[in-house]
Amino acid sequence: MTSVRALRMVEVETPPAFSEATPPELFERLRLVPVPVLFQRPPQGRGASRWIGVCPHARYTEIGEVVLDARLVETALWEPRADLIQAVYLHEVAHRLMPEGYGHGAAFGAMSLVLHLRAGKTNDFLMWHRITVYDFCDEGENVPRAFAWAWKISLELAPTERTAEECAALIVAEHTKWCTWLAGEEERQQARHEAARATTQAIEDRIKRLKESRWLWALGSLILGAGGAIRLLL
Numbered sequence: 001m002t003s004v005r006a007l008r009m010v011e012v013e014t015p016p017a018f019s020e021a022t023p024p025e026l027f028e029r030l031r032l033v034p035v036p037v038l039f040q041r042p043p044q045g046r047g048a049s050r051w052i053g054v055c056p057h058a059r060y061t062e063i064g065e066v067v068l069d070a071r072l073v074e075t076a077l078w079e080p081r082a083d084l085i086q087a088v089y090l091h092e093v094a095h096r097l098m099p100e101g102y103g104h105g106a107a108f109g110a111m112s113l114v115l116h117l118r119a120g121k122t123n124d125f126l127m128w129h130r131i132t133v134y135d136f137c138d139e140g141e142n143v144p145r146a147f148a149w150a151w152k153i154s155l156e157l158a159p160t161e162r163t164a165e166e167c168a169a170l171i172v173a174e175h176t177k178w179c180t181w182l183a184g185e186e187e188r189q190q191a192r193h194e195a196a197r198a199t200t201q202a203i204e205d206r207i208k209r210l211k212e213s214r215w216l217w218a219l220g221s222l223i224l225g226a227g228g229a230i231r232l233l234l
């Protein structure tokens with residue numbers, strides 16, 4: 001008789017490569033309570049989704065952990081790289097800090113930027129250089145503007161004493177305001193067009209009036225001139 005195989009998550013010793021990539025000083029700079037990590041092997045084979053990090057919904061986790069590809073911290077084809085391990089971890093932590101439904105948009109990008117800016121340098125890499133278009137990919141054509149917004153707010157927040165959680169709450173609030181502002185953009189553009197059209201019309205009307213008065217003056221001068229000429233002849 002076969003029995004059902006049972007699995008459970010157990011706490012293991014932190015892999016040395018991960019400890020090296022995430023020293024206690026890093027969390028001081030991030031102003032973040034360390035988020036636990038579950039190391040897993042991604043599914044292999046055809047059609048398997050490829051990932052090196054995942055942030056499952058918190059309600060499906062045991063203690064709010066994020067998931068990293070176990071191969072990141074193992075010596076296989078190459079030695080584990082602290083900057084890569086840290087970048088994947090920070091990306092997943094940024095997801096954990098944002099409320100559900102934020103995906104890879106401007107708000108998530110701003111949170112990720114705050115963490116990467118605070119992380120500073122690892123292996124001579126400025127960690128924020130690890131941010132890519134992928135972090136903003138849900139924005140579609142709006143990526144340049146989303147990045148500009150996220151860059152501005154992250155530069156403001158990164159040097160502050162606010163905790164990472166407080167930064168997340170502020171980003172969410174500012175993002176809501178920004179989205180409202182963006183939603184009204186079409187109306188503002190329409191109003192600008194109408195104002196420009198009204199100004200053009202006013203200028204045209206003025207030119208028309210000036211032209212008409214010029215003809216009147218010319219006519220008046222002609223009459224006066226003719227009157228003078230007649231008087232001379234007489």
Ligand SMILES: [Zn+2]
Pocket residue numbers: 091095104
């Ligand atoms: Zn992601």
